[in-house]
Amino acid sequence: MVTTTQKDGETWFQCEECGMLFDVRADAQAHEDNCDTDSPSYLQ
Numbered sequence: 001m002v003t004t005t006q007k008d009g010e011t012w013f014q015c016e017e018c019g020m021l022f023d024v025r026a027d028a029q030a031h032e033d034n035c036d037t038d039s040p041s042y043l044q
C-alpha cells in the first residue's frame with residue numbers, strides 16, 4: 001500500500017513494503033506493484 005508522508009513541507013508517497021519515497025503517486029504505485037519484499041526468492 002502506498003502511504004503519504006510530509007517531508008520538508010511537501011507530500012511524499014511512500015512504499016509501505018520497503019519504505020522508499022517518491023514525489024509522484026503514480027511512481028510510488030508503479031514501484032509498489034513491482035515491490036516484492038514479501039517473497040525474496042532471489043535471496044534463497
Ligand SMILES: [Zn+2]
Nearest residue numbers: 015017018035
Ligand atoms: Zn517498495
